[in-house]
Amino acid sequence: xxxxxxxxxxxxxxxxxxxxxxxxxxxxxxxxxxxxxxxxxxxxxxxxxxxxxxxxxxxxxxxxxxxxxxxxxxxxxxxxxxxxxxxxxxxxxxxxxxxxxxxxxxxxxxxxxxxxxxxxxxxxxxxxxxxxxxxxxxxxxxxxxxxxxxxxxxxxxxxxxxxxxxxxxxxxxxxxxxxxxxxxxxxxxxxxxxxxxxxxxxxxxxxxxxxxxxxxxxxxxxxxxxxxxxxxxxxxxxxxxxxxxxxxxxxxxxxxxxxxxxxxxxxxxxxxxxxxxxxxxxxxxxxxxxxxxxxxxxxxxxxxxxxxxxx
Ligand code: GYE
Numbered sequence: 392x393x394x395x396x397x398x399x400x401x402x403x404x405x406x407x408x409x410x411x412x413x414x415x416x417x418x419x420x421x422x423x424x425x426x427x428x429x430x431x432x433x434x435x436x437x438x439x440x441x442x443x444x445x446x447x448x449x450x451x452x453x454x455x456x457x458x459x460x461x462x463x464x465x466x467x468x469x470x471x472x473x474x475x476x477x478x479x480x481x482x483x484x485x486x487x488x489x490x491x492x493x494x495x496x497x498x499x500x501x502x503x504x505x506x507x508x509x510x511x512x513x514x515x516x517x518x519x520x521x522x523x524x525x526x527x528x529x530x531x532x533x534x535x536x537x538x539x540x541x542x543x544x545x546x547x548x549x550x551x552x553x554x555x556x557x558x559x560x561x562x563x564x565x566x567x568x569x570x571x572x573x574x575x576x577x578x579x580x581x582x583x584x585x586x587x588x589x590x591x592x593x594x595x596x597x598x599x600x601x602x603x604x605x606x607x608x609x610x611x612x613x614x615x616x617x618x619x620x621x622x623x624x625x626x627x628x629x630x631x632x633x634x635x636x637x638x639x640x641x642x643x644x645x646x647x648x649x650x651x652x653x654x655x656x657x658x659x660x661x662x663x664x665x666x667x668x669x670x671x672x673x674x675x676x677x678x679x680x681x682x683x684x685x686x687x688x689x690x691x692x693x694x695x696x697x698x699x700x701x702x
Contacts, residue, residue: 408667409439410660411459413469415496416447418541418574419605420633420702424653425495427701429468432656436664447541447573449473456480460487466506466663468656470494473543481505492663494655497545507662507673509655513546516649516681517553517602520628523647523683524598525561527626533597536586537569538579538610540602547571550602550630567596572606579606583613593617598626604636604648611644622646632684634697640690650682653700 410433417423426442433440441464443455449472459467460483467489471477474497481504484491493508524533537554540547551569558564568586572579579601587593593614599621601607607629614621621627622644629636632650639645662673684693 407439408437408466408664409441409462409464410663411441411443411455411462411464411467413443413445413452413455413459413467415452415470415472416444418447419576419603419631420635421603421605421631421651421653422574424633424701425470425655428653429494429656432654432660436660438660445472447472449476453477453480456484456491460484460489463487464489465667467491468494468659471496471498472541474499474545474548475543478504490663490666492659494659495546495651502675506666507659507675507677509659509662509677509679510545511651511679511681513549514553514556516546516630516651517550517555518557519553519649519681519683520550520600520630520647521554521557523628523685524564524600524626525557527646528564528597530563531597533564534567534590534595535564535598535600536583536590536596537566538572538582538599538601538606539569540571540574540606542571542573547602554600566600572601572609574603574605576605576609579609580613581609582606583610584616587613587617587619593619593625596625598628601627601629604629604631604633607645607648608635608639611639615644620644632682632693632697633702634694635702637684637690637694637697640684640686641694643686645686647683647685650680650684652679653702655679 445451477498490506572582611621627645628647630649665671
């Protein structure tokens, strides 16, 4: 009868949602986890997810968004690789009345061009990392080298800002070298090798701050290759809380990480469904939690609980 048909229609509606997802790439373990969690969250909701990997190139993301608009998707998710250059394509999506949700990075564009942004407070992440170092070294002189994330991305800009704020009143802690490792292990290792060579083998370097764990893991290898002990000769603090940084903690080779949840899609899809259902406007910025982990926090257990989540 009618009720059976109505039921079929309702469930069919949810399954009819088609969402385009422009993902940056797979530059880090955390990025890979975000991709797999997003696919799971879509699957759970019966959403048809159209996935596009941009290999970390903005022009590929803009092409993907234009493709989604032409396809007439119901909504777009995008993790914007850098903060600038989005105004035109976001305006085209708005013109086509396709809501856009930003994941894990922000854009320098008018806020009415996107429905909501789901991300961590990246200034806070940098501040938490810096405060950990302040608490750990006290008044001891500490020369720090910094591995920055992708140039022009909001996490790189904000994590640098937050860390500098935290150490600002501690003249004994100074950043002596800072360079981008583009959020990858390979570049992190390469740049750290350069830092060690430039700082006569690195024996005067007290700490390495990396904007993500993948660059830290690369740097750890470079420190070991130089005959120094990461985690003791050179302290290691970074961000993401991926399994391999917990493995490094178990080995005594890393000292602190600030957790970044890979599940930005859950809150994003919840906001999207409420908006599409009855026009509910979500908060413009949905902020995820940032939590400090050190070797005192059962790193083996944290490794075990995260392994296999797509990292
Ligand atoms: O920390 C890193 C990834 O955009 C906040 O991008 C994200 C960062 C994350 O490459 O692992």
